[in-house]
Amino acid sequence: MNPLALTFRRFSIAQLLLAALMVLLTCAAMAIYLASDILTQRSIDELAAKQARKTSQLIFQSLYGVMQKGWIKHDIQDVVTRIHYTLPEIDIHLVRNKKLAEMFGESEYSLEQREHSAQVNQVMESGQELLRAEADRLHFIYPLVADEGCIKCHTNVQEGYVNGVIHITFPLKELKVPLSFALTNIIHIFGVITLLILLIQFFVFRRFFVQPIMNLTEHILTIRETRELPSQKTLRDSPTWFRELHHLxxxxxxxxxxxxxxQNRLRDQSERDELTGLFNRRFFNRTFAAELSRAKRYKHSVALFMLDLNGFKPINDTYGHGAGDAILQALGREMQNKLRDNDIIARVGGDEFVVLAPEIGSQGASQFEEKLRSLIEQTTIVYEGEQLSVGTSIGVALYPDHGDEAKQLLDFADEAMYADKRRRKGLA
Structure with missing residues (x-):
C-alpha cells in the first residue's frame, strides 16, 4: 500500500478536519497580514484626499468671500495665515497661474512651483486634483476652476479655466498611527471571530458527522468481537442531520x-428438525447440559422423558413414508401446542423424541408421563382416506433421583423406555 495512505490512516476525520481548519486559519492570517500595509496605505490615501478636499474647498470659499469684498493681496494672505494657525499640522500654499499673476501680482512660491513642479503644472492643465505620497508627507493639489462668479473679476480668463491650485501637505504619521491602530484592532477582532466560527464548525461537524460514523464503527467492532448482531434501535434513533449519513x-x-x-434462520436450521419443527439432538444436548447446571445451582428438580413410537413402522411399510412423515408432523404440532412453554421438546431419531421438563418432581413426572401418552395416542391423521394413529413407550429419569450427570440420566431414561416397550409387547 502507498506509504502516504498508511500515514493518513493513522489520523481520524476529526483530527484531519482540525488540521485543515488550522491551515486555513494560518493562511487567512498571513494573507491579512500581507495585505494590511496595502489596506492601510489605501485607507490613508482615501482619508487624506477626503480631508484635503474639504480643507481646500474651505480655503477656496474663504478666499472667494474675501475677494468678493474687494480685499487686497495682503488681506488674502492674512486669511491663509489664519488657516495655517488653525491647522498647524497642515502646510497650505496658493499657486496662481500665469494670467492671474499678471493681473494681481506674482509670488515667489507661485513662480517656483510653476517653473519646477510637474505635478502643479499637470493639475493646472488637466483641472483634475492630484494626491501623491512623498517621504513622510502626503501632497494634495486642488485646482481652482473659474466659474461664472470668478470671471467678473478675472476678466482675462474664461469659465472652466484653472486660475491656480491650492497645495496642501499632510504629515503621514498623523493619519497612519490612529488608522493603523484601528485597522490592527479590526484585524484582531476579525481573527478572533474567524477562529470562533471555525471552532464552531469543527464541533458541529464532529457532533453531526464524525459521531454517527463512530457509532457505526462501534457497532461493527461489537459485531466482530461478540459475533452477535446488536439491536439497531439506538443507532436508528441517533440524530443524523446529513442526508448521506442518514442513508448510510x-x-x-x-x-x-x-x-x-x-442468522436466526441459520440457527433454526441448525437447531431444529426440518420435518417436525422441533429441536434436534444437537440443540437438546446443549440445552440439557445448561438446564442441568442451573438445576444444580438452584437445587431444582428436572424430569427427562424419552419417547419411542409404537406402531410407526407398520404405517411406513403399509402407507409409505408420506404417511409416517404426516404423523410425525402432527405429533410435533400437538406437543408444541399442549406442553408448557419452558418444556424442551426434541426429535432425536426417526421416531424417537425427548422432552425435558424443568422443575418437575417424581409426583409431577407421573402425571406428565400420562399426559404425554394420552396426547400421542389421541393424535390421529387422515391419510388417503384412512385414519391413522400410533402409541408410545416412555422412559422417565429424574434429577437428582436417578443421577446428576446428563449421560446417567439419558441412559436411565433409555433403559426405562425399553422396559416400558417390552412390558407393552408382553401385554399385547
Whole structure:
C-alpha cells in the first residue's frame, strides 16, 4: 500500500478536519497580514484626499468671500495665515497661474512651483486634483476652476479655466498611527471571530458527522468481537442531520436486520428438525447440559422423558413414508401446542423424541408421563382416506433421583423406555 495512505490512516476525520481548519486559519492570517500595509496605505490615501478636499474647498470659499469684498493681496494672505494657525499640522500654499499673476501680482512660491513642479503644472492643465505620497508627507493639489462668479473679476480668463491650485501637505504619521491602530484592532477582532466560527464548525461537524460514523464503527467492532448482531434501535434513533449519513445509517441497519434474520434462520436450521419443527439432538444436548447446571445451582428438580413410537413402522411399510412423515408432523404440532412453554421438546431419531421438563418432581413426572401418552395416542391423521394413529413407550429419569450427570440420566431414561416397550409387547 502507498506509504502516504498508511500515514493518513493513522489520523481520524476529526483530527484531519482540525488540521485543515488550522491551515486555513494560518493562511487567512498571513494573507491579512500581507495585505494590511496595502489596506492601510489605501485607507490613508482615501482619508487624506477626503480631508484635503474639504480643507481646500474651505480655503477656496474663504478666499472667494474675501475677494468678493474687494480685499487686497495682503488681506488674502492674512486669511491663509489664519488657516495655517488653525491647522498647524497642515502646510497650505496658493499657486496662481500665469494670467492671474499678471493681473494681481506674482509670488515667489507661485513662480517656483510653476517653473519646477510637474505635478502643479499637470493639475493646472488637466483641472483634475492630484494626491501623491512623498517621504513622510502626503501632497494634495486642488485646482481652482473659474466659474461664472470668478470671471467678473478675472476678466482675462474664461469659465472652466484653472486660475491656480491650492497645495496642501499632510504629515503621514498623523493619519497612519490612529488608522493603523484601528485597522490592527479590526484585524484582531476579525481573527478572533474567524477562529470562533471555525471552532464552531469543527464541533458541529464532529457532533453531526464524525459521531454517527463512530457509532457505526462501534457497532461493527461489537459485531466482530461478540459475533452477535446488536439491536439497531439506538443507532436508528441517533440524530443524523446529513442526508448521506442518514442513508448510510438506514442502509447499515437494514443490512444488520437482514443479517440478523438470516442468522436466526441459520440457527433454526441448525437447531431444529426440518420435518417436525422441533429441536434436534444437537440443540437438546446443549440445552440439557445448561438446564442441568442451573438445576444444580438452584437445587431444582428436572424430569427427562424419552419417547419411542409404537406402531410407526407398520404405517411406513403399509402407507409409505408420506404417511409416517404426516404423523410425525402432527405429533410435533400437538406437543408444541399442549406442553408448557419452558418444556424442551426434541426429535432425536426417526421416531424417537425427548422432552425435558424443568422443575418437575417424581409426583409431577407421573402425571406428565400420562399426559404425554394420552396426547400421542389421541393424535390421529387422515391419510388417503384412512385414519391413522400410533402409541408410545416412555422412559422417565429424574434429577437428582436417578443421577446428576446428563449421560446417567439419558441412559436411565433409555433403559426405562425399553422396559416400558417390552412390558407393552408382553401385554399385547
Amino acid at each position: 445509517t438506514e442502509n447499515f441497519c437494514d443490512l444488520m436486520q437482514n443479517l440478523n434474520s438470516a
